[in-house]
Amino acid sequence: MIDEPRRRWRGRVALWLGGAALLVAMTLVATVASVRISGTAPVGFGGAAEVVTLPHYGDGGSHILNYAHGDLVTLTFPLTNTGRLPVTVTAVRLGDRPLSLLEPQDVVVGSARLPMRLDPGKSASVVLTAREGNCRYFHEREIELFPAALVDLEVLGVNLTRRVAFDHEIVVHSPMIVGCPDRTLDRSDDIRPR
Numbered sequence: 001m002i003d004e005p006r007r008r009w010r011g012r013v014a015l016w017l018g019g020a021a022l023l024v025a026m027t028l029v030a031t032v033a034s035v036r037i038s039g040t041a042p043v044g045f046g047g048a049a050e051v052v053t054l055p056h057y058g059d060g061g062s063h064i065l066n067y068a069h070g071d072l073v074t075l076t077f078p079l080t081n082t083g084r085l086p087v088t089v090t091a092v093r094l095g096d097r098p099l100s101l102l103e104p105q106d107v108v109v110g111s112a113r114l115p116m117r118l119d120p121g122k123s124a125s126v127v128l129t130a131r132e133g134n135c136r137y138f139h140e141r142e143i144e145l146f147p148a149a150l151v152d153l154e155v156l157g158v159n160l161t162r163r164v165a166f167d168h169e170i171v172v173h174s175p176m177i178v179g180c181p182d183r184t185l186d187r188s189d190d191i192r193p194r
Contacts, residue, residue, distance in 0.1 A: 045063070048072060063166070063170045067132050071131070074129050090154055092114070097144075102144075126149070136183045148166055
């Protein structure tokens with residue numbers, strides 16, 4: 001039989017170890033939560049994109065992208081790790097919509113393909129190439145807005161998503177029915193997912 005002083009001592013050790021483990025877990029969570037990626041990012045365009053920038057239109061200006069079915073558009077914007085830990089960039093997306101007017105095809109961060117490590121205080125240029133497609137799922141008066149990029153990160157084995165706002169919202173207008181070869185001329189042929 002275990003005597004009473006030994007039982008109390010084991011209880012205190014277990015309590016102390018549990019408290020220490022909780023403190024370590026809370027520190028890890030706080031450290032991971034402090035991961036920051038730069039705020040507003042100016043956007044550059046390339047490829048076949050026809051873009052008009054209206055810096056003082058609406059709430060903060062707009063980059064208006066002319067939709068030309070099948071063309072490739074290149075968006076370039078900076079990404080800075082302003083946190084205290086190195087991060088691994090695993091993906092860069094324009095949103096969570098499954099069928100978008102801009103379909104990402106390729107992402108390069110700095111000069112590397114993903115995944116790519118970004119150390120604290122370091123910056124890299126993100127080059128995202130997207131194909132203009134999926135117009136079949138939009139009517140001709142519909143627009144799609146891209147106010148930010150979604151950057152998927154891994155830090156200390158934890159997966160995070162951070163939002164990097166663009167300097168101006170990117171606006172893509174769906175083409176007229178004749179500018180979308182995937183769309184039929186039958187207006188009752190509405191195959192858009194809900």
